[in-house]
Amino acid sequence: MKSQIAITKVNLTENEIQAAVEILKSGNLRQGKKTEEFEYSFAEKIGAKYAVAVSSGTAALHIAYLSVLEIGDEVLLPSFTFIATASMVHYSNCNPIFCDADRETFTIDIEDAKKRITEKTKAIAPVHLFGNACDVEKIEELANNHNLRIIWDAAQAHGTRYRGKDVGCLNDLVCYSFYPSKNMITGEGGMVTTNNPKLNEKLRLLRSHGQAKKYFHTDFGFNYRMTDVEASIGLEQLKRLDPMTEIRRRNTEILNQGINTVDGIIAQKTTIGADHSYHQYCVLVDPDEYGCDRDQLALYLKNENILTGVHYPRGLHEQPVFQERLGKMELPVTEYLTRHILALPIHHNLYPSDMERIVDAIKENHK
Ligand SMILES: Cc1ncc(COP(=O)(O)O)c(C=O)c1O
Incomplete structure (x- = not known):
């Protein structure tokens, strides 16, 4: 029998395993300094101003949507994607508007999206599917013309570039997943990047119970925090x-x-x-x-x-x-x-x- 060629394989290096072991030994199992370091390094690597680490790509999308949408808003997005791109719109009390795909690039069909715009359309959530960038220029043009926020789903697009720039430094918000099948992993994990300081603050509140300082809540939020164990693996993976x-x-x-x-x-x-x-x-x-x-x-x-x-x-x-x-x-x-x-x-x-x-x-x- 020939050896198996798998569709995906997790193969952590000794450095990655050791980094996680160090955290386990330290007992700092919650979100802490390593997560901060991971955020800083990730933002620096892709050229974004801010990066907010979270517990999954789904959590990344959820807080990204909540940071810019209001109840009842419509969000244009491709039907040809993983369910989280749309289900998190639903859980933000907004409505996903499904658009068709481009037959060659498999990404959102921008002409089709344009036809679906109504007065309720407030955002577009394009997906860099399979690691292929969307037509960023056309999407930005559409968003500018119709005053739409853009929430990029880059869950599958670590290291993807468009016109020489990493897709993680685009406006307004970019969401990543570090699930074990992805190009870069932490176990479960995710990240939102942005260049907007206000959104950065809002994302941090949503990630952790709207807590501006200990037991002082200026917002509602979730526990979507990443742990330092995951962040330590992510930091090593980023180097690779x-x-x-x-x-x-x-x-x-x-x-x-x-x-x-x-x-x-x-x-x-x-x-x-x-x-x-x-x-x-x-x-x-x-x-x-x-x-x-x-x-x-x-x-x-x-x-x-x-x-x-x-x-x-x-x-x-x-x-x-x-x-x-x-x-x-x-x-x-x-x-x-x-x-x-x-x-x-x-x-x-x-x-x-x-x-x-x-x-x-x-x-x-x-x-
Ligand atoms: C396009 C896309 N969006 C969002 C997600 C959600 O990421 P996670 O599984 O980390 O919650 C995935 C994960 O498979 C994905 O492929």
């Missing part, structure tokens, strides 16, 4: 972010070279001006051209001990929880993507020889 991203880019290049001549396998197109960080390498499988469909290819690869993923098998507009509230709607590109997409392994613990095996298997199955 660039080399880990480079390996993902190298692996991607091998796949691109290998499969771009295979009929019916079409890789996600990188947005013009973007440096993709390849959280996922996703292709569309066209059964007429390739000879079998996405699920059949996934099964073939599984039999070769190559594991794949489907992100996402349904658009959010097709999820029962939203259909019950919003009724049925059609988003044809999103629906096409959900039925044809397949993620192939490219993570930073894989070698060029693994990539060659994937290419060979995809070509072999095509014959």
Whole structure:
């Protein structure tokens, strides 16, 4: 049996393990100095003025939305994303407005978003999906023209750049996840970055019970704090972010070279001006051209001990929880993507020889 090529793998270094052990030994298990250090280093690395560490990417989105939205506001966002982008709008007492996706870059279709603007639309939450940046310029133009706040979902986009700048330093708010499948991890964990001092303050209040100083509450809030154990891992991971991203880019290049001549396998197109960080390498499988469909290819690869993923098998507009509230709607590109997409392994613990095996298997199955 050939060795398994997994879709994701956590492989902490000795430094990362040691950093966490140091905190465990110290007994400082809550949010403390390490978290502050992590916030500072993260902000510095991506070029944002402020970074606020939280307990998950979901918590990051929740406090980011609450910091700029008011009850009943409408938020434009893609249907083709993870549920937290939309569910946290719901839990901010606002309404997610689902938009279609771009067929090539898989990110939000900005023309479609424009058509859905009403007088209640107050924000847009674009997602840098799979590590590919959205068309930042067009989104900023749309937001400026319609006076919308922007909450960027960068949960999958550590190290992604747009026109040479890290997407984490964009206005107004940028939300990250450090969940173990992500390009950079802490265990559970998240971060919000911003350049706005008022939002920075508000986020810190929302993160911890609205507490301005001990037992003095100027706001309502949550316990969304990160612990120093998580922050200590994050600090070490941050040092490795660039080399880990480079390996993902190298692996991607091998796949691109290998499969771009295979009929019916079409890789996600990188947005013009973007440096993709390849959280996922996703292709569309066209059964007429390739000879079998996405699920059949996934099964073939599984039999070769190559594991794949489907992100996402349904658009959010097709999820029962939203259909019950919003009724049925059609988003044809999103629906096409959900039925044809397949993620192939490219993570930073894989070698060029693994990539060659994937290419060979995809070509072999095509014959
Ligand atoms: C696009 C997107 N947004 C938000 C999240 C939520 O992050 P977390 O799992 O850390 O809560 C994820 C995580 O998978 C994600 O992929």
